[in-house]
Amino acid sequence: GRGASRGAATFDAARVVVAPFVDRTGDSALAALPTMAADWIIQGLAAAPTVRVVPVTTAIALARDDAEREGTVRGGATAETLARETRAATVVSGSVYRSGDALVLQATATDARTNTVLGAIAPVRTAVGPGGAVPFAALDTLRARVVALVAPQLDPRLATYARSASRPPSFEAYRAHAMGLERFVALDWPDALRWFRRAAAYDGGRWTLPVVYE
Numbered sequence: 671g672r673g674a675s676r677g678a679a680t681f682d683a684a685r686v687v688v689a690p691f692v693d694r695t696g697d698s699a700l701a702a703l704p705t706m707a708a709d710w711i712i713q714g715l716a717a718a719p720t721v722r723v724v725p726v727t728t729a730i731a732l733a734r735d736d737a738e739r740e741g742t743v744r745g746g747a748t749a750e751t752l753a754r755e756t757r758a759a760t761v762v763s764g765s766v767y768r769s770g771d772a773l774v775l776q777a778t779a780t781d782a783r784t785n786t787v788l789g790a791i792a793p794v795r796t797a798v799g800p801g802g803a804v805p806f807a808a809l810d811t812l813r814a815r816v817v818a819l820v821a822p823q824l825d826p827r828l829a830t831y832a833r834s835a836s837r838p839p840s841f842e843a844y845r846a847h848a849m850g851l852e853r854f855v856a857l858d859w860p861d862a863l864r865w866f867r868r869a870a871a872y873d874g875g876r877w878t879l880p881v882v883y884e
Contacts, residue, residue: 699802753782791815843872
């Protein structure tokens with residue numbers, strides 16, 4: 671009816687928000703992975719000029735506030751909450767869990783205008799190395815599958831842009847960057863700066879994204 675039309679009009683059809691993934695592993699060594707997964711997907715989506723992607727720091731803050739308010743799992747903000755707060759018509763959410771010796775990442779896209787699930791990706795399975803290191807190929811596969819899922823709703827050129835996006839030089843650098851993002855949102859500037867500088871120092875300082883936050 672008329673109320674539904676007014677509600678639908680509040681959403682931005684070209685805007686997408688990616689929630690930090692829900693960590694169901696219970697493994698502290700993987701604490702940065704939910705943010706890493708969301709941020710890497712966001713970088714792929716943001717490569718398309720006609721798509722407006724909510725910054726990862728905003729998504730982290732909203733997820734944290736929602737978890738504290740509702741007592742939910744860290745990172746478990748509902749699609750409805752994220753859509754309402756950001757006016758994004760498309761919400762991507764996901765989780766990380768263990769299945770035997772493997773780590774599994776899964777993601778779902780929801781259309782906030784109709785409150786319907788657009789689809790879910792085929793789960794990404796990967797091994798976990800020493801110290802919680804995850805092969806970056808797993809995050810690449812995750813991003814490619816999410817982009818393929820949401821592209822028809824956002825921009826048909828999206829897949830091409832995502833394939834050409836640059837790859838961080840190492841898992842260790844990206845994990846340090848994700849930890850810096852978490853501390854940045856928590857307003858712990860000194861600790862955030864330490865993490866960003868650590869990320870920038872990996873691989874001879876060839877990766878410059880963390881320096882932007884300084």
